[in-house]
Amino acid sequence: MVRPVLSKSNAIVHIYSFDKILLVMSQHHFTTPPSILARRIKMAIPSQHVDSRQRISVPNLRIREDTAKYLLNLDSNSAYYDPKSRSMRENPFNGTTKDPATVPYLGDNLIRYSGDANQFAKTQMFAWEAYEKGVNVHTQSDPTKLELLNKEFSQKKSDFVKKIQSELIERYGGEEYLNTLPRRQSYCPGFVQEEILQQQDEGCIDDDRLKSMVEIHREKLVKQKPSKAVSKDDKVLKLDKKKVQEAAKMIDERERQANELLKLDERKRSYNSLQTNGTLAEPTQEELEAYRLKKFRHDDPVPQLLNS
Numbered sequence: 001m002v003r004p005v006l007s008k009s010n011a012i013v014h015i016y017s018f019d020k021i022l023l024v025m026s027q028h029h030f031t032t033p034p035s036i037l038a039r040r041i042k043m044a045i046p047s048q049h050v051d052s053r054q055r056i057s058v059p060n061l062r063i064r065e066d067t068a069k070y071l072l073n074l075d076s077n078s079a080y081y082d083p084k085s086r087s088m089r090e091n092p093f094n095g096t097t098k099d100p101a102t103v104p105y106l107g108d109n110l111i112r113y114s115g116d117a118n119q120f121a122k123t124q125m126f127a128w129e130a131y132e133k134g135v136n137v138h139t140q141s142d143p144t145k146l147e148l149l150n151k152e153f154s155q156k157k158s159d160f161v162k163k164i165q166s167e168l169i170e171r172y173g174g175e176e177y178l179n180t181l182p183r184r185q186s187y188c189p190g191f192v193q194e195e196i197l198q199q200q201d202e203g204c205i206d207d208d209r210l211k212s213m214v215e216i217h218r219e220k221l222v223k224q225k226p227s228k229a230v231s232k233d234d235k236v237l238k239l240d241k242k243k244v245q246e247a248a249k250m251i252d253e254r255e256r257q258a259n260e261l262l263k264l265d266e267r268k269r270s271y272n273s274l275q276t277n278g279t280l281a282e283p284t285q286e287e288l289e290a291y292r293l294k295k296f297r298h299d300d301p302v303p304q305l306l307n308s
Helices: 018-028 034-044 108-112 117-132 143-172 191-199 213-224 241-263 285-294 301-307
Strands: 002-007 012-017
Touching: 117 143, 241 285
Parallel strands: none
Antiparallel strands: 002 012
8 A cells, every 4th residue: 555645844755655654653653753754764665755856767758749650541542551661652641632731741752752862863873873884983982072973974964965966957957946936835834925925926836736636637527528417508408308208117117127037036037148239328317317216215205105
């Protein structure tokens, strides 16, 4: 049993075992002054003394205030968290309505490809390629030497590309096409695009050239093949009622023949093949109109009422 006892002399809280307190007090028969008694009890149980003026030996536990990566989005289909490496490559807030500027974490891939990480990767690749060529450089042992060599190599490479480009222009020409202003429908933003639209009206590329070959081909087909249902005066063609009725009768006759063939045994049916002797042709407008009239529509209640 444990009870707290407060000593008024130095305002120190002691936590004692009740049995040991009785043992110490019985030895002194309540004749010892309270201050000496408290000191002797303190010496008897030194490990249970707590003093605010002394260093506390209890280890301080870290209170985690930030949310763990795997608790940011509890959806099972969100970004994968690897517990072994404690990494989450993708953004855990993908597919949500949260603003990326307000979320605390956007995945390890953002850290890997932001800041100087991309430039450091390029420098590392240059160090490996230089080592293969016989130049002994290292990103950690010789960072200054590696950076100077990388800048020198990049400058020589750009100069070499410009030299090759100038030689090609001198041999084949075409420099006037390189110095032209950007064309219309380019990706120049803001006022630059407005100035280009005002100054480049004569030199703009036609809209047909900016379209894909498939779109241009479709437009040509539409121009060459006008709609058959519309006349030159943009009026609907007048259909012949007699031809529509004849086409409807032909449809009924074909349906009757098909029903008769279905009633026969498969072994007794005649061989049916496509006729290529000129009987096959594109359907006329009257035949199409008859087909639309005869077509059964499941959502139309009028034919069902007529049949009933």
